[in-house]
Amino acid sequence: MPEKPRFFRATAVVLRHSDWGEADRLLTLYTREQGKLRALGKGLRKMRSRKAGHLEPFTHVTMQLARGRDLAIITQVETLNAYLPLRDDLRRTVQAAYVVELLDRFTYEEEGGNPAVFNLLTETLTRIAGDDDPWLVLRYYETRLLEWMGFRPQLVRCANCSREILPEDQFFSPTRGGVICLRCGIGLPGLWKINVDALKYLRHFQRSSYAEAARANPPVEIRKEIEALLQAHITYLLERELNTPGFIRKIQPGS
Numbered sequence: 001m002p003e004k005p006r007f008f009r010a011t012a013v014v015l016r017h018s019d020w021g022e023a024d025r026l027l028t029l030y031t032r033e034q035g036k037l038r039a040l041g042k043g044l045r046k047m048r049s050r051k052a053g054h055l056e057p058f059t060h061v062t063m064q065l066a067r068g069r070d071l072a073i074i075t076q077v078e079t080l081n082a083y084l085p086l087r088d089d090l091r092r093t094v095q096a097a098y099v100v101e102l103l104d105r106f107t108y109e110e111e112g113g114n115p116a117v118f119n120l121l122t123e124t125l126t127r128i129a130g131d132d133d134p135w136l137v138l139r140y141y142e143t144r145l146l147e148w149m150g151f152r153p154q155l156v157r158c159a160n161c162s163r164e165i166l167p168e169d170q171f172f173s174p175t176r177g178g179v180i181c182l183r184c185g186i187g188l189p190g191l192w193k194i195n196v197d198a199l200k201y202l203r204h205f206q207r208s209s210y211a212e213a214a215r216a217n218p219p220v221e222i223r224k225e226i227e228a229l230l231q232a233h234i235t236y237l238l239e240r241e242l243n244t245p246g247f248i249r250k251i252q253p254g255s
Helices: 090-106 115-129 134-148 196-207 220-238 244-251
Strands: 007-020 024-031 035-041 060-067 072-081 170-173 178-180 192-194
Touching: 007 035, 007 072, 007 090, 007 115, 024 090, 024 115, 072 115, 090 115, 090 134, 090 220, 090 244, 115 134, 134 196, 134 220, 170 220, 192 196, 192 220, 196 220
Parallel strands: 035 072
Antiparallel strands: 007 024, 007 060, 024 035, 060 072, 170 178, 170 192
16 A cells, blocks of 8 residues: 655645644644544744634635644645634624534544535535525534435434325424324324424425525524424434534524
């Protein structure tokens, strides 16, 4: 097997960083080419560091790295998009934090690159930084990320008996990964009621491009129901609650 070259390039989004040693930072990146990886930014905490400003969370960068014994070391970096509006508005900051936290929890190092997931990440950050409806942006991101991670909820047939779901109020089961018909729902534990309109919108998000999904404008109560169902599904899959959704609910108006 040929030896990997010592230097390599990557296009990445910075998910998070932490202090390392006296002056360095350990960065978690999601790259187009290799998926999630950790890399060391030497001297990033020094006042005169030229690379530090390029390696803040949510920043879209291109970089050169050198393979170290345990960690890759960032040698060069250039910003492609700093998504500056995300840093100037608390709501946008927290929404972006949720996006990267969700991706971080669903991915592991050395899984390999997934250009579709990388594109979804950068497109979502662009939408949050713009004037798009943040509720729609986050629900579309959740729906698409679940699909790419292999956890697409079953919304067309009963997740218990496989019968086609009728256009009426049903149940949703996070543990079974989808909608449960009324017949199967009698006596099954851990079910959520799902309004037929909420189900229609969820199906619409699954099968549509973002431009098509953006035409949807569910009423407030349906939005709350869809958000709660997706959060229940995600929490079950990850076996833990995420840090950011509760904070989003605290700061958004009308929550």
